[in-house]
Amino acid sequence: MKEESQIKQEREQDWRVSLRNGMKAKDRIAIPRVQMPERDARIRSTNNEEVNLGLTETQAMTEAQRCLDCAKPTCMDGCPVGVNIPTFIKYIEVGNFPAAARTLKQTSALPAVCGRVCPQEKQCEAHCIHLKMKSTAVSIGNLERFAADYERNSGCISVPEVAASKGIKVAAVGSGPAGLSFAGDMAKLGYDVSVFEALHEIGGVLKYGIPVFRLPNEIVDVEIDNLRSMGVKFVKNCIVGKTITIDDLKADGFKGVFVASGAGLPRFMNIPGENLAGVMSSNEYLTRVNLMNAASATSDTPVYTGKKVAVIGGGNTAMDSVRTARRLGAERAMIVYRRSEEEMPARREEIHHAKAEGIDFLTLRNPIAYQGDEKGRVTHMQLQVMELGEADASGRRAPREIPGKTECIEVDEVIVSVGVSPNPLIPQSVSGLDVSKWGTIVVDESSMQSSIPMIFAGGDIVRGGATVILAMGDGRRAAKSMNEWLSKK
Amino acid sequence: MNKIISKEIFSENVVQFEVEAPLIAKAHRAGHFVIVRVGEQGERMPLTIASSDVQKGSINLVVQKVGVSSAKLCALNAGDYITDLVGPLGKATHIENFGTVLCACGGVGTAPMLPIVRALKKAGNRVITVLAARSKTLIILEKQMREHSDEVIIMTDDGSYGTKGLVTNGIESVLQRESVDFCVTVGPAIMMKFVGQLTQKYRIPTVASLNTIMVDGTGMCGACRVTVDKKTKFVCVDGPEFDAHQVDFDEMIMRLNAYKDLERGAMQRFAEQPEQDRPAM
Ligand SMILES: Cc1cc2nc3c(=O)[nH]c(=O)nc-3n(C[C@H](O)[C@H](O)[C@H](O)COP(=O)(O)OP(=O)(O)OC[C@H]3O[C@@H](n4cnc5c(N)ncnc54)[C@H](O)[C@@H]3O)c2cc1C
Numbered sequence: 198m199k200e201e202s203q204i205k206q207e208r209e210q211d212w213r214v215s216l217r218n219g220m221k222a223k224d225r226i227a228i229p230r231v232q233m234p235e236r237d238a239r240i241r242s243t244n245n246e247e248v249n250l251g252l253t254e255t256q257a258m259t260e261a262q263r264c265l266d267c268a269k270p271t272c273m274d275g276c277p278v279g280v281n282i283p284t285f286i287k288y289i290e291v292g293n294f295p296a297a298a299r300t301l302k303q304t305s306a307l308p309a310v311c312g313r314v315c316p317q318e319k320q321c322e323a324h325c326i327h328l329k330m331k332s333t334a335v336s337i338g339n340l341e342r343f344a345a346d347y348e349r350n351s352g353c354i355s356v357p358e359v360a361a362s363k364g365i366k367v368a369a370v371g372s373g374p375a376g377l378s379f380a381g382d383m384a385k386l387g388y389d390v391s392v393f394e395a396l397h398e399i400g401g402v403l404k405y406g407i408p409v410f411r412l413p414n415e416i417v418d419v420e421i422d423n424l425r426s427m428g429v430k431f432v433k434n435c436i437v438g439k440t441i442t443i444d445d446l447k448a449d450g451f452k453g454v455f456v457a458s459g460a461g462l463p464r465f466m467n468i469p470g471e472n473l474a475g476v477m478s479s480n481e482y483l484t485r486v487n488l489m490n491a492a493s494a495t496s497d498t499p500v501y502t503g504k505k506v507a508v509i510g511g512g513n514t515a516m517d518s519v520r521t522a523r524r525l526g527a528e529r530a531m532i533v534y535r536r537s538e539e540e541m542p543a544r545r546e547e548i549h550h551a552k553a554e555g556i557d558f559l560t561l562r563n564p565i566a567y568q569g570d571e572k573g574r575v576t577h578m579q580l581q582v583m584e585l586g587e588a589d590a591s592g593r594r595a596p597r598e599i600p601g602k603t604e605c606i607e608v609d610e611v612i613v614s615v616g617v618s619p620n621p622l623i624p625q626s627v628s629g630l631d632v633s634k635w636g637t638i639v640v641d642e643s644s645m646q647s648s649i650p651m652i653f654a655g656g657d658i659v660r661g662g663a664t665v666i667l668a669m670g671d672g673r674r675a676a677k678s679m680n681e682w683l684s685k686k
Numbered sequence: 687m688n689k690i691i692s693k694e695i696f697s698e699n700v701v702q703f704e705v706e707a708p709l710i711a712k713a714h715r716a717g718h719f720v721i722v723r724v725g726e727q728g729e730r731m732p733l734t735i736a737s738s739d740v741q742k743g744s745i746n747l748v749v750q751k752v753g754v755s756s757a758k759l760c761a762l763n764a765g766d767y768i769t770d771l772v773g774p775l776g777k778a779t780h781i782e783n784f785g786t787v788l789c790a791c792g793g794v795g796t797a798p799m800l801p802i803v804r805a806l807k808k809a810g811n812r813v814i815t816v817l818a819a820r821s822k823t824l825i826i827l828e829k830q831m832r833e834h835s836d837e838v839i840i841m842t843d844d845g846s847y848g849t850k851g852l853v854t855n856g857i858e859s860v861l862q863r864e865s866v867d868f869c870v871t872v873g874p875a876i877m878m879k880f881v882g883q884l885t886q887k888y889r890i891p892t893v894a895s896l897n898t899i900m901v902d903g904t905g906m907c908g909a910c911r912v913t914v915d916k917k918t919k920f921v922c923v924d925g926p927e928f929d930a931h932q933v934d935f936d937e938m939i940m941r942l943n944a945y946k947d948l949e950r951g952a953m954q955r956f957a958e959q960p961e962q963d964r965p966a967m
């Protein structure tokens with residue numbers, strides 16, 4: 198994160214001052230928010246092309262004009278990594294796109310990813326001054342995506358400078374956003390970094406979870422190649438705690454380990470019929486389709502292509518599953534969620550996109566049982582109708598059953614997407630590691646250091662289910678403090 | 687990428703591979719398995735580690751050809767590379783000197799049973815192995831089983847080899863003549879179900895090694911879930927071995943059949959267009 202004084206100083210540069218004064222705030226606010234162009238919903242719901250098409254240069258520069266370049270940029274308080282928002286947006290306004298991309302890279306390791314998947318309406322954009330003036334927030338996410346895409350498409354991605362080698366080995370366990378951003382920062386500092394990944398693909402949830410119509414694989418691959426060119430080594434098919442232990446790493450000369458093994462354990466609801474054939478976790482469904490390419494005719498991995506598919510849950514994972522089912526030919530693709538649409542944790546944009554693609558939203562409904570045919574294939578789901586009561590601890594109104602009110606709906610595939618638990622492999626395989634009762638690794642919040650000094654941790658394994666940007670921020674903080682800790686030794 | 691050091695053909699449909707995998711060899715205990723993937727469009731397929739050699743840094747896999755993925759693997763030769771190989775996975779088998787142990791296997795369970803038989807023998811047990819198949823040509827690994835068992839009983843459905851009858855007939859013949867302390871069974875779910883029912887009647891503690899459908903093999907997807915003692919368990923991390931008297935085999939059979947039609951389709955494609963579908967090497 199940048200110093201406040203530096204951000205101020207940048208704001209006082211001549212070009213910024215004259216740009217700011219060149220247009221009245223009133224006129225800036227009067228510009229309507231630029232809409233992200235998207236593929237036609239009828240066509241896109243039958244293919245895997247990215248839904249959002251990206252802003253054109255003119256659109257981006259117009260949207261950038263809306264930003265008031267605030268003296269107190271409250272938007273930055275909403276960004277977990279403190280992206281220097283006004284500076285990068287003002288670079289876009291003057292058409293200096295490479296400088297905008299460079300500004301983003303100072304704080305965010307994966308701007309092309311975050312611009313696409315951050316829940317902006319709850320983070321940066323929720324704090325934009327425009328909202329206080331009854332206007333719509335500046336599209337910070339869309340602009341971030343624009344700048345990062347511009348840099349990537351220009352073909353001259355700046356590989357960050359790498360300090361002289363320190364000859365010190367450090368490891369990241371897991372190659373999701375937390376592990377990748379840790380690796381990038383440590384490589385910049387001159388460490389010899391190895392990233393160990395259990396699966397046969399690098400990228401964590403960015404690859405096996407989030408579908409390509411929302412986050413194309415090439416974007417993640419470019420970032421991974423970038424890290425490779427900075428000297429980061431990737432070891433696939435290696436499960437730390439099984440193939441090798443942290444003690445093995447230590448014996449092998451590794452001085453610090455950052456555990457970023459994510460939240461990989463799917464939760465089920467333990468209701469009758471949940472083990473029928475055709476009922477599966479969203480992890481299984483998305484892994485088959487995204488990691489194993491199961492929808493392709495050349496893939497050996499099979500996947501169901503149900504015609505009446507119900508997805509249980511209201512988060513991003515649920516939206517991704519239901520939209521995938523639609524793309525695989527579901528005639529009726531349903532979201533079943535026990536609260537109302539307002540309480541859904543998914544990104545607003547994904548809910549809008551899902552609706553445009555013809556997804557049925559069965560809200561205030563909770564499954565209580567599944568029935569199957571004589572072959573054990575699911576055929577029906579029994580739903581309990583709910584209503585909203587008082588607000589609970591999370592501030593959301595708690596759903597409660599309306600006694601006796603149930604519904605029976607025909608289904609031939611059910612995808613359970615009611616959350617995940619932390620991956621237990623590392624916590625189980627390291628003795629003396631402090632673990633919470635939820636199975637997350639306990640760390641010092643500012644340094645990300647665990648109860649074992651050489652082990653740091655971050656991302657979903659520490660937070661339970663969180664977001665890409667929070668995981669990334671953890672990786673960066675862990676890199677900073679591991680460097681300090683190793684330098685003191 | 688893991689190099690195949692050598693290949694030994696046990697029979698038309700059964701092959702043993704020695705594969706370079708130094709880290710897995712070091713971490714391996716009896717009962718562990720690996721997940722392999724052949725080719726960039728390959729499926730992730732679980733296989734039991736038959737044995738390992740820490741000095742050579744290698745593991746042995748015994749593979750029976752049943753569908754596309756196993757056929758693609760069996761088509762590889764010494765010097766070829768397996769695209770992906772990860773492990774060791776699952777919990778190690780609990781091996782001790784029980785006394786007299788009955789090992790009942792058949793079909794797809796014969797290959798994964800071999801290392802268990804070997805480990806039990808090494809621990810000092812008297813090992814009686816019942817090897818079952820539909821007919822003579824489908825009896826595999828007989829020689830290897832004989833090497834590590836005190837007695838091998840062969841059962842065929844059609845009586846073309848050994849004794850005519852089912853695996854349970856073979857087991858019962860032993861139970862009627864001597865006392866058995868422990869039983870292990872690996873094979874088609876329906877077979878394990880009946881073995882469990884029989885040994886329960888005789889009150890013999892019995893372990894079944896479950897071969898459910900798997901995707902990741904690390905506890906991430908839940909494809910491998912089974913109900914044991916009314917609780918949902920993940921075979922890849924909680925197993926693969928469970929108390930055969932507590933497993934809900936009917937549910938397991940149902941779930942195993944879930945992808946049958948899709949698998950048949952894949953096999954047909956593989957058979958019709960072998961060249962195009964073959965993994966790039
Ligand atoms: C379908 C889906 C959609 C989502 N959509 C969004 C979204 O739109 N916006 C958003 O901000 N967030 C979203 N999230 C959440 C976000 O993806 C996660 O919070 C984030 O990926 C967590 O990052 P991580 O690095 O902690 O872990 P992960 O991305 O989970 O990566 C962990 C990696 O570690 C590997 N691993 C685990 N154990 C071991 C081991 N023992 N040895 C070696 N490797 C190991 C795993 O295989 C995995 O690759 C979504 C999640 C899912 C599942």
Ligand SMILES: Cc1cc2nc3c(=O)[nH]c(=O)nc-3n(C[C@H](O)[C@H](O)[C@H](O)COP(=O)(O)OP(=O)(O)OC[C@H]3O[C@@H](n4cnc5c(N)ncnc54)[C@H](O)[C@@H]3O)c2cc1C
Pocket residue numbers: 719729731732733734735748749750751752753754755756757794797798873874875896897898899900926942946949950953
């Ligand atoms: C923990 C574990 C360890 C295993 N160890 C070994 C081993 O050491 N050697 C070995 O040869 N195999 C082993 N298997 C089984 C092996 O993984 C499967 O045979 C393989 O995945 C089949 O893939 P395929 O694409 O070739 O066949 P598919 O196309 O998937 O299947 C073809 C047909 O074979 C039958 N079949 C496939 N898999 C199974 C199964 N798991 N149980 C019962 N019937 C099945 C079905 O009738 C199916 O329709 C193991 C399985 C598990 C879960």
Ligand code: SF4
Pocket residue numbers: 275276277278279280282305311312315317320321322337338341666
């Ligand atoms: S990283 Fe995410 S929260 Fe931060 S500015 Fe970018 S889109 Fe907003």
Ligand code: SF4
Pocket residue numbers: 263264265266267270271272273282283324325326327335337
């Ligand atoms: S709060 Fe809104 S207007 Fe102000 S600097 Fe941030 S994005 Fe621009």
Ligand code: FES
Pocket residue numbers: 899900901902903904905906907908909910911920921922923
């Ligand atoms: S195979 Fe995925 S959880 Fe067991």
